[in-house]
Amino acid sequence: MGHAGRQDGRATSGYHPPVPAPHVPDTSRGKQPDRGGTSARSRALELAILLLALAGAGLAAELTLLHGRAHAGGASSFCAISERVNCDKVALSAWSSLLGVPLAAWGLLAYLVIAALAASALRRPRAEAGWPAGLLLAASGFMAAGAVFLAAISELVIGSLCIVCAGSWLVSFALAGCAFVLARRAGGPAAAIRADLAALRARPLASASAALVLLAASGGLFAFYAGPPPAGTGTGAPAAAAPAAKLGPPGSIVLYEYSDYECPFCAKSHEANKPILASRPDVKVVRRHFPLDDTCNPKLTRPFHVGACDLARAAICAEAQGRFEQMDDALFRNQAEKAPVRELARRVGLDLPRFDACLSSPDTERRLADDIESAIQAGVRGTPSYVYGGKVYPGDLATLLGAKPATTSGG
Incomplete structure (x- = not known):
């Protein structure tokens, strides 16, 4: 009985068994935001952006051809369906060109730039996780804003809808949505853009080369559309x-x-x-x-x-x-x-x-x-x-x- 009493005395004299320490998750690997470089979901988004950009480039190329045929006085296009749905009417409007170059040609160049950025994201090394989510968001956001503007012009000013243009607008919206999600995974839109700009500044030679390629492509468009029309285009010369x-x-x-x-x-x-x-x-x-x-x-x-x-x-x-x-x-x-x-x-x-x-x-x-x-x-x-x-x-x-x-x- 006495022995039992001594045991009870231990239990009642302030003794407590050791309390395990609370579990603290190891956050050392998550201090830096995941900029999408290693996750399968981010890779899937980058691939989706690449495919969407290529689809947009195809639509823009078709629109560029439609613009050329319309201004050459050729036969009506497949999408000249009615007065309200008429690609030719849109192509012949004053809103179809910018600085003497068809908007579709500018769009083709923009889609190719986005495709190149997406391809670079898929090929980047692990150390450059996140590139180029910010640039993709900026480019696709600009194109989506332009699509909203052109849709309003088509409805309120021209009075006709170009269904191929509408397809390109939808691609722009899809690109902007994918790029926004990708940028959020890269620490947020603002952080992603800052990081990409910093990456460009860190590689001045590569950045200057890319800028020169863009300038050369733009100059090529100006030179092509500023020249005389090809013979036999039916321009009435x-x-x-x-x-x-x-x-x-x-x-x-x-x-x-x-x-x-x-x-x-x-x-x-x-x-x-x-x-x-x-x-x-x-x-x-x-x-x-x-x-x-x-x-x-x-x-x-x-x-x-x-x-x-x-x-x-x-x-x-x-x-x-x-x-x-x-x-x-x-x-x-x-x-x-x-x-x-x-x-x-x-x-x-x-x-x-x-x-x-x-x-x-x-x-x-x-x-x-x-x-x-x-x-x-x-x-x-x-x-x-x-x-x-x-x-x-x-x-x-x-x-x-x-x-x-x-x-x-x-x-």
Whole structure:
């Protein structure tokens, strides 16, 4: 009993068994933020950025080609679907170029830069963990902001959507999202950008070489687009005109031109034709109307050049007052301004009450219907198109004077 009492005395006299020390995790490996260099998730993001940048470069290359074809007056593109969804209309707008170079070409260069940065991230050594998350975020963020701006311009100013452009915008947003996540894993966006700038300063020779490559690429774009257009692009240069003997004897060449005042190609051809006709007195062009508008053209089954029928009526009524050439110029130049036709009539000096009455006259409607029917009978499929000797020649006048008949057209 006494022995048991001594044991109880130990238990009650202040003795306590050792208390294990609390577990403190080893944080020595996490003092520096993981800048994504070793984690599989960061590698996956870098690979995603590379693939997205290459996809964006493909879209930008296609847009650059579309821009070139549109400005050369070629056939309408696959994405000229309607008035509201029309890559050609966007490509021919004043917003499609920056410093004389197509925005698509600048976009192609930017996507290639991002792809190169992503490729360098995938190849970097472990000691350079995090590079170049900050630069990727800055570049893709800039492109995403530009995409928002261009989307607003397309909707509010141009009034048409380019579906290939929209695809490029989505790629820009996806790139910015991936780059943001990558930068967060590299210590945060601000820290990632500071670290990348410091890395650039630490390698002045490599940084200067990269800058020179970018400058050379930019200079190449300026040089290419500042030069003369390639021969045969259909830009309407007088030198492209062939001798009159190819179409008929001098003084007897009468061409019937079918046009549409909402057709961007027609507007370009209209301006390009003036010096050609000035140097070719043997050629006479007779204008006929073929608006690609389903409200008056039975060949159209869906809305395309909305309002083109009303503009054709305005031209017919100006012709009735002897002011066709003035109204013709005004209607084509109005594609950007979109002023009401009555305002155009006032500017070119028409009798406005007489003009108003003419717009709803049965004679005007009959004239427009006759032009459209003659185009259908001749086999006209798009604008601008010319008919000579019963054959249809789509495209610009310079090409017509030296080309064989074709079967497709712009519009």
